[in-house]
Amino acid sequence: MAAFQICAQVWLATSLLADGLAIAGQALLASAFANKDHYKVAVTTARVLQLAIVLGIGLTAFLAAGMWFGASVFTSDAAVISTIHKGVPVRWSS
Template sequence: SLTGIAFAVRLIGESRGRLRPDWPVIRAQLTMARDLVLRSLSFQVCFISAAAVAARFGVAQVAAHQVVLQLWEFTSLLLDSLAIAAQQLVGAALGAGAFRVARRAATRATAVSVGISVLLAAVLAAGVAVIPRIFTDDAAILDAMRTPWWFFVAMLPIAGAVFALDGVLLGSGDAAFLRTATLAGALGAFLPLIWLSWAFDWGLAGIWSGLLAFMCTRLAAVVWRVRSGAWVK
């Protein structure tokens, strides 16, 4: 509510009393909102499916999956904070027509994000025997947690690049591309491997292979998009 009030105050101040709707801007914002909602829904469908399949492998497996998944989401929020910074810097630079500045900001944000994610991965790898015990002392859950733990560690550097480049593309208003890339990764990689892991009894390794494939698909898509230069046009 405070953010909404601050936005309204700023809007009234900048409009100088002229509060008529700017329909082209509103349509553009609604279009971007649609793309972001579809992108978010694809995440939710995948993660709910993953939890449903993990539950079919047993109590210890679903508990282990959920603990590591919550850690994954925590680190995702951390890396997202860097992506938001990249989004703001790139958006401001492109709005000013400073294309070289936008490219430099994108490169630096990605390097910082990858560096932090590699550091986090190193800490988690070194603490594999200690950190999981913060959450449980159940031997069966701790044993089941080892499989997704190493997938989690391996995915962090990939996530560092993906989230930073997501921020870069959002800053350039390229939400439609991100929507399509995310849906393709979710429907073409993550969901099939989740359900195949149930059908062929691949366990948590199958589920987290799906998440790894999803991240790799997104990485390939955003790297291609950024290298193409279409995001600065």
């Protein structure tokens, strides 16, 4: 349960971080739609998509490395750390 709670809290924190990009993109798009500026809509959509891909890849790499190598920041219990490593989708050794 401790490992689940750690993984859930880390997931929630990164989810809220990504949500900030989504909210900003929605506000920009709503403004462009209201002004009927179709060029700005297309440019904003493309840019938000680019940033979302970069943010997704960056968070994936950061979380995979952070949870794999930094799980001991949250707990010193070996069983909990082992369970956290099972929840991380990246394996560093074969």
